[in-house]
Amino acid sequence: MIVAGEATKERIKQALASQKRPTITVLSSLLAAHDELGYLPDQAIEAVAALTDSSINEVWGVATFYTNFRFIPPADHVVEVCWGPTCHILGATAVMQRCTEELGLDGEGDTAEGRVSLRYNTCLGACSRAPVVSIDHRLQGGVTPESISHRLAALGAAGH
Helix, strand or coil, rough: CCCCCCHHHHHHHHHHHCCCCCCHHHHHHHHHHHHHHHHCHHHHHHHCCCCCCCCCHHHHHHHHHHHCCCCCCCCCEEEEEEEHHHHHCCHHHHHHHHHHHHHHHCCCEEEECCCCCEECCCCCCCCCCCCEECCCEECCCCCHHHHHHHHHHCCCCCCC
16 A cells, blocks of 8 residues: 655645546546556545545546556656557567567566556557657657667666
C-alpha cells in the first residue's frame, strides 16, 4: 500500500476539482487523478469514491479494468513503443527487442532502479512516421534499433 503525503492528497483534490466535463464519472475522475500524479495511490481511489458517491470496490473495479492505470509511482522516464500494424511492419519488433535488451527487461515494466518504464502501445497515432516511440510523451518517428539505443543512453538508462 502506498500512502500519499499531504502534498499528494492536495494534488488529488485539485485534480478532481478541476474537471470541466458536464458529467463527472468514476472514469473521468480516475483519469484526472492519474494525469496529475502519473499513478493512482489508495488515497486517489478513496477520493474518487467519495466524489462520485461510489464504493471503493466500484472504483477499484473501474481502475483495474483499464490497463493504462498504474498503482505505483512511475519511473523517471516513460518509453512507449508503438506496435500497431504500420509500426510492426516497418520494424517495431526490432526496436522493442533492443529496448528490452538495453533496459534489462523481459518485456514491459520498470527498470530495477526506477529509471525507465517501458510500455507497448497499440497506436501512438503517427503511422506516417512509423516506427514510432514516445519518450516522456514526445513522439519520435523513424526509430531504428540503433537510434533507440542512443535515446536510451541519453536517458542514462542503457546498459543496465
